Structure formats: structure tokens, C-alpha cells
Amino acid sequence: MIAIDSTAAPELAQIHLESVDPAWSEDSFQALLQLPVVYGFRDQDFACFVLFSIIADEGEILTFATRPQFRRQGRGKKLLQDCFNYFFKQKVEKFFLEVNENNFAAIQLYEQLDFKKYGRRESYYINSQGETATAILMSRGRVK
Numbered sequence: 001m002i003a004i005d006s007t008a009a010p011e012l013a014q015i016h017l018e019s020v021d022p023a024w025s026e027d028s029f030q031a032l033l034q035l036p037v038v039y040g041f042r043d044q045d046f047a048c049f050v051l052f053s054i055i056a057d058e059g060e061i062l063t064f065a066t067r068p069q070f071r072r073q074g075r076g077k078k079l080l081q082d083c084f085n086y087f088f089k090q091k092v093e094k095f096f097l098e099v100n101e102n103n104f105a106a107i108q109l110y111e112q113l114d115f116k117k118y119g120r121r122e123s124y125y126i127n128s129q130g131e132t133a134t135a136i137l138m139s140r141g142r143v144k
């Protein structure tokens, strides 16, 4: 895994365009990655990336995506696992995330990484067509 900074914003916005609706703009990525609590990582080939916010001993996945042509190759899961191992060594004890309840692929992946569902937020997401969807809240601690 390789740490990324705000200079990666154009690539991140491009991957988002292919992955998420609504995608975040280059400016949003640039601004986020300038915040001291936000950490970004990519894999060697820049096939996938993830952004975390880390505050004290808790982390949150802000966004995470793999380019479509590189999906189902274990890349996203490996990147997240590497990040968790890194952050656990930095004494981050617990991670949180929100995921669209219709996002079966991501929920499967998070469950494989020991995330458990603990709540939901109705109509949390709204896509570019104005359709709403429920967010599932998930968390995991350090797994022995």
C-alpha cells in the first residue's frame, strides 16, 4: 500500500466517476486530503484506493473504490487489510463505515473483514437521479 496526498485528486476523481453516484469532484478530494485527520492509500498499480479519517483511536472509511477493470481480483480487500494492519499498529482500535444497503459487493467484502452491522439510516444516500437509499452502519474492532 502507498500513501497518497492531494496530488492524487485527479486520479481519485476519475476512479470515483467510474464507481460511485454521485462521484466526488477533484476539488473535494483535494480539500479532503489536505485535512490533517484524513489519510489516503492506494495499491501499487493504482487499481484501488481508500480514504480514512482517523480521530484519536477511531477510524472511519470515507470512501473506497476499485477501478472496474480490476475488480474481483482481491485488490480492494488486500488494500483494506494492509491499512487495518498499519492502523492497528498505530493504536487505532475501532473502525466505522457506512454502506448503501443495495451494495452487495461492498457489504460482502466488509463482512469478510469482520465488520458487523450495528444500525441503519433511512434515505441517507441520494443519487444523481434523485433516488434515495438506506445506509447500513458497520464497525469492527481489533480482531485477535
Ligand SMILES: CC(C)(COP(=O)(O)OP(=O)(O)OC[C@H]1O[C@@H](n2cnc3c(N)ncnc32)[C@H](O)[C@@H]1OP(=O)(O)O)[C@@H](O)C(=O)NCCC(=O)NCCS
Pocket (backbone or CB within 6 Å): 019, 020, 048, 063, 064, 065, 066, 067, 070, 071, 072, 073, 074, 075, 076, 077, 078, 098, 099, 100, 103, 104, 105, 106, 108, 109, 110, 112
Ligand atoms: C466494493 C469494491 C471496492 C470491491 O473491490 P474489489 O477490489 O473488486 O474487491 P475484491 O476483489 O477484493 O473482493 C473481495 C471479496 O468481496 C466480495 N465481492 C467483491 N465484489 C463482489 C461482487 N461484485 N459481488 C459479490 N461479492 C463481491 C467477494 O466476497 C470477494 O471475494 P471473492 O472474489 O473471493 O468472492 C468495488 O466493487 C467497487 O469499487 N465498487 C464501487 C464503489 C463502492 O461501492 N465502494 C464501496 C463504498 S462503501
